[in-house]
Amino acid sequence: MSELTHFNDAGEAHMVDVGSKSVTHRVAVASGAIHMEPATFSMVAAGTHKKGDVLGIARVAGIMATKRTSDLIPLCHPIGLTSVAVDFTLDEAGSSVHCECRTETRGQTGVEMEALTGVQVALLTIYDMCKAVDRAMTIKDVCLQAKSGGKSEDYVRP
Numbered sequence: 001m002s003e004l005t006h007f008n009d010a011g012e013a014h015m016v017d018v019g020s021k022s023v024t025h026r027v028a029v030a031s032g033a034i035h036m037e038p039a040t041f042s043m044v045a046a047g048t049h050k051k052g053d054v055l056g057i058a059r060v061a062g063i064m065a066t067k068r069t070s071d072l073i074p075l076c077h078p079i080g081l082t083s084v085a086v087d088f089t090l091d092e093a094g095s096s097v098h099c100e101c102r103t104e105t106r107g108q109t110g111v112e113m114e115a116l117t118g119v120q121v122a123l124l125t126i127y128d129m130c131k132a133v134d135r136a137m138t139i140k141d142v143c144l145q146a147k148s149g150g151k152s153e154d155y156v157r158p
Contacts (some may be wrong), residue, residue: 018077021108025057026149030061032142033091033098034123040134041095044126052131055088060088062122065113066103073117077109084114086122099123100145111146 001139005084036044044054063084070078083104088097101118123139130137147153 011068020110022149023106023108024149025104025106026147027102027104027108028112028115028147029102030101030119030143031100031145031147032123032139033096034118034126034137034139035094035096035132036076037134037135038081038095038138040130041090041097043093043094043133044097044130045090048054051129052124055127058099058122058125059086059088061125062099062101065121066101066118069114069117073113076113079105079109079111079114080108081105081111082115083134084118088122097123097126110147110150111145116142116144151155 014128044047047053049057061085065079070076081103083102085100085102087100087102088089089100090097099119099122099140101115101122103114103118105111119142120139123142127137127139143157144155146156
């Protein structure tokens with residue numbers, strides 16, 4: 001197991017120096033889901049929610065969140081994203097909306113935190129827009145699916 005990099009030799013939190021790292025193409029994919037009552041799911045899937053296009057608004061929120069990750073995570077580097085995609089898959093049988101966020105950059109540090117933040121905020125936006133009719137919604141299974149680029153090995157969730 002690698003050492004924790006956000007602590008110096010004295011055990012104090014610090015921002016990792018990435019200045020000597022190579023600029024590489026870096027990609028991360030994260031996913032998660034929100035489970036809801038069947039009636040809520042039907043409304044979201046049909047686009048008939050009185051607040052508008054829930055998934056469209058959640059997509060934009062997820063994209064916006066990726067760009068603000070370093071404002072939310074204290075030791076996360078601000079990076080220039082070159083691409084962000086937030087996609088949804090509807091699971092009618094499970095009354096769930098699955099979200100996947102893919103982030104890319106050409107830089108000196110990875111984009112895993114941006115992908116994870118995009119998924120979380122997209123799902124939270126769905127919750128926010130639907131909470132008046134379904135407070136029992138559950139956000140679950142948010143995780144990193146894959147990452148590539150940089151010095152460390154590529155990762156694909158088993």
